[in-house]
Amino acid sequence: MFGALFLKECRQVLKSLVYYIFVVVFIFSVNSQMSSENWEALKEPQPGQEYYGRTITKDETLIMEKTLANLMQDLYHGSFATYPLGFYKKVTLVDEENKQVKEILERCTGKSYEVMEKELMRHFEKYEQSILEEAMAAEADYKISIRESLTYEEFGTAMEEICRLVGKGSFYEKTMYESGVYVPMTYEQAKEEFDALCSKDLITRGYMRLFCDYAGIFLAILPIFVGVSGALRDKRAKVEQVVFSKQASGIVVIGSRYLANLVMITIPVLVMAFLIQRPCYEMARSMGMQADFFAFLKVPCLWLLPEMMIVLALSFLITEYTDSILAVFIQTAWGIGSLFGADTLVGDFGLKLITRWNTFGQRMLYDSLEKALLWNKGYYCLLAAVCIILTVIVYERKRKKGGTYGKVYKTNC
Amino acid sequence: MDISIEIQGLTKNYGKKTALSEVSLSIPQGMFGLLGPNGAGKTTLMKVLTTLLKKTDGEVTVCGIPIENSRQIRNITGYLPQDFSMYGNMNAYEALDYLAVLSGMSRNERKIKVPEMLEKVNLLEKKKTKIRSMSGGMKRRLGIAQAIIHDPKVIIVDEPTAGLDPEERIRFRNLLCEIAKDRIVLLSTHIVGDIEATCENIAVLNQGKICFDGHVSDLLSLVEGKVYSAEIAASELEKVKQKYMVTGILVTGNTANIKMIADENPFAQAKQVRPDVEDAYMYLMHEGSKKKEI
Numbered sequence: 133m134f135g136a137l138f139l140k141e142c143r144q145v146l147k148s149l150v151y152y153i154f155v156v157v158f159i160f161s162v163n164s165q166m167s168s169e170n171w172e173a174l175k176e177p178q179p180g181q182e183y184y185g186r187t188i189t190k191d192e193t194l195i196m197e198k199t200l201a202n203l204m205q206d207l208y209h210g211s212f213a214t215y216p217l218g219f220y221k222k223v224t225l226v227d228e229e230n231k232q233v234k235e236i237l238e239r240c241t242g243k244s245y246e247v248m249e250k251e252l253m254r255h256f257e258k259y260e261q262s263i264l265e266e267a268m269a270a271e272a273d274y275k276i277s278i279r280e281s282l283t284y285e286e287f288g289t290a291m292e293e294i295c296r297l298v299g300k301g302s303f304y305e306k307t308m309y310e311s312g313v314y315v316p317m318t319y320e321q322a323k324e325e326f327d328a329l330c331s332k333d334l335i336t337r338g339y340m341r342l343f344c345d346y347a348g349i350f351l352a353i354l355p356i357f358v359g360v361s362g363a364l365r366d367k368r369a370k371v372e373q374v375v376f377s378k379q380a381s382g383i384v385v386i387g388s389r390y391l392a393n394l395v396m397i398t399i400p401v402l403v404m405a406f407l408i409q410r411p412c413y414e415m416a417r418s419m420g421m422q423a424d425f426f427a428f429l430k431v432p433c434l435w436l437l438p439e440m441m442i443v444l445a446l447s448f449l450i451t452e453y454t455d456s457i458l459a460v461f462i463q464t465a466w467g468i469g470s471l472f473g474a475d476t477l478v479g480d481f482g483l484k485l486i487t488r489w490n491t492f493g494q495r496m497l498y499d500s501l502e503k504a505l506l507w508n509k510g511y512y513c514l515l516a517a518v519c520i521i522l523t524v525i526v527y528e529r530k531r532k533k534g535g536t537y538g539k540v541y542k543t544n545c
Numbered sequence: 546m547d548i549s550i551e552i553q554g555l556t557k558n559y560g561k562k563t564a565l566s567e568v569s570l571s572i573p574q575g576m577f578g579l580l581g582p583n584g585a586g587k588t589t590l591m592k593v594l595t596t597l598l599k600k601t602d603g604e605v606t607v608c609g610i611p612i613e614n615s616r617q618i619r620n621i622t623g624y625l626p627q628d629f630s631m632y633g634n635m636n637a638y639e640a641l642d643y644l645a646v647l648s649g650m651s652r653n654e655r656k657i658k659v660p661e662m663l664e665k666v667n668l669l670e671k672k673k674t675k676i677r678s679m680s681g682g683m684k685r686r687l688g689i690a691q692a693i694i695h696d697p698k699v700i701i702v703d704e705p706t707a708g709l710d711p712e713e714r715i716r717f718r719n720l721l722c723e724i725a726k727d728r729i730v731l732l733s734t735h736i737v738g739d740i741e742a743t744c745e746n747i748a749v750l751n752q753g754k755i756c757f758d759g760h761v762s763d764l765l766s767l768v769e770g771k772v773y774s775a776e777i778a779a780s781e782l783e784k785v786k787q788k789y790m791v792t793g794i795l796v797t798g799n800t801a802n803i804k805m806i807a808d809e810n811p812f813a814q815a816k817q818v819r820p821d822v823e824d825a826y827m828y829l830m831h832e833g834s835k836k837k838e839i
């Protein structure tokens with residue numbers, strides 16, 4: 133029954149206007165971001181180049197300076213971004229807690245808050261904040277000098293205190309600040325990166341991570357509409373009662389619909405991945421490099437499938453529970469929050485819905501973050517399964533309540 | 546298999562409101578009519594029988610299976626809800642095939658049964674017609690096809706003829722009679738003509754209670770000798786309506802031919818006539834009251 137129903141549900145998705153809008157918007161959006169690659173990354177770095185790109189630093193002094201600079205900015209703006217369970221949460225501390233943060237900051241830097249505030253204002257005044265590049269440069273260049281005697285252990289303890297005050301999922305967790313401070317690469321590092329791109333990423337895998345970065349942004353929101361439309365279909369067509377009265381269980385009905393929607397959303401994503409990968413693959417081959425032809429399947433399935441699973445599953449659950457389009461608003465807010473909540477465009481996975489990798493390559497960094505990525509993706513796969521089980525429970529409860537009632541109910545309730 | 550529905554002391558409450566109160570019924574094989582005014586609790590009873598609503602109290606078995614075994618009950622039951630509809634973008638064949646899958650039928654079974662059912666409900670030629678383009682009658686016929694496609698022992702149809710034109714209504718009633726062989730067809734309606742034309746056994750439900758359960762002839766016997774027809778001046782009509790239960794009026798110029806229910810001959814020119822189910826139903830609904838506006 134499941135297989136037959138799944139195929140019928142796929143056909144139903146293919147008849148949906150919302151689905152075609154999803155496909156067109158997705159293709160247009162991703163294509164607009166990825167159509168102008170100059171393949172610089174495929175050129176082997178040469179000694180004496182002016183710039184080799186950026187990499188995560190392991191320099192403890194730099195990590196401390198940038199993390200404290202981040203803390204100073206959060207304190208100045210009066211709010212702290214956290215991601216408990218992957219959802220963006222703006223934390224505002226009470227006066228007493230802000231005082232404690234100030235004390236920690238002063239302890240680590242050996243300066244008073246007022247002095248640091250003046251330095252911060254002087255620094256940012258040097259840049260034109262209305263220009264994006266200038267604002268980004270101001271952010272990148274801003275750092276706070278630390279107290280000379282401050283040890284890394286002492287700094288770690290101070291950050292643990294900050295985490296206790298602002299809660300879980302902040303930038304002040306060890307795993308976060310140790311993978312979130314960037315410095316320019318040296319020739320040796322660049323060469324090592326290039327070699328890793330050729331040998332470990334086989335070129336196309338690295339390029340597909342960049343594709344997943346852009347696609348992931350749009351896939352945090354676009355599938356919501358497909359999911360909501362699919363979940364409201366019975367109600368719109370007034371077929372709830374007749375479907376409820378049939379033998380098929382909630383698991384079969386909801387499961388086949390969910391799987392059909394997921395497969396139908398995944399197909400254009402993989403087709404797009406293939407088309408985007410093609411010039412990269414051909415370029416690599418023409419340059420005599422070995423490239424992974426199946427990267428368009430491997431990377432998006434790891435990177436994007438869990439995201440599509442949770443977005444679709446949550447839209448099913450919210451829609452089934454509320455019989456409304458509420459999921460569109462809730463999940464769009466989540467997607468946007470996740471997008472703007474990332475501290476960096478490369479890495480900073482945590483439990484964020486959108487896992488950013490806005491660069492071609494950086495295999496060495498990827499290796500150091502792969503475990504975090506797998507945790508993130510595993511978490512969302514599990515959460516998606518939970519959402520679908522809850523959707524089935526909601527569906528069966530509605531089934532036992534008869535969906536809508538007779539005139540006795542309508543006139544008396 | 547025992548083909549009957551046994552209901553004992555069935556009660557269904559919606560919060561504080563009682564929709565069904567201590568309903569007891571025995572429904573045998575064949576067509577069975579459930580009659581009652583709007584809001585009597587017919588749909589609630591149908592939904593309890595199709596496992597779409599949980600009963601509050603009482604015992605219900607369908608073909609010997611307790612109603613609590615919803616999965617088994619759904620296997621042997623076909624349901625045509627009051628406002629049957631399907632996805633507008635599907636055609637008749639696709640819709641029936643989809644619902645057949647939900648009924649657990651295999652591909653081979655569906656290949657045979659879907660065209661067979663469409664033919665039975667006279668929709669085979671319209672198999673490519675989209676649901677959104679179908680008339681109300683065509684939709685109801687498709688509805689009955691989906692209710693019987695898995696060969697259920699019990700078919701429950703909730704007000705199936707409401708909104709149909711006379712020709713469609715007759716065609717639909719005949720169809721129900723045809724499929725009632727070897728199974729139970731429980732027809733719920735507030736249209737007395739549907740019951741009169743199709744059912745021998747009926748129950749009348751009013752305000753959540755059974756006020757009649759038996760053979761149509763037993764219902765008719767309630768008003769035997771109490772139905773009269775007379776020709777009166779049209780100007781007298783209001784006065785007569787206030788005094789008697791008038792079940793039919795035909796006004797022609799200054800005169801009106803009326804049909805009424807009275808315990809004894811109301812006036813000299815009135816003639817006793819044979820009662821029909823509508824008269825008996827009206828009498829039952831308004832029993833004890835001789836001044837009713839109809």
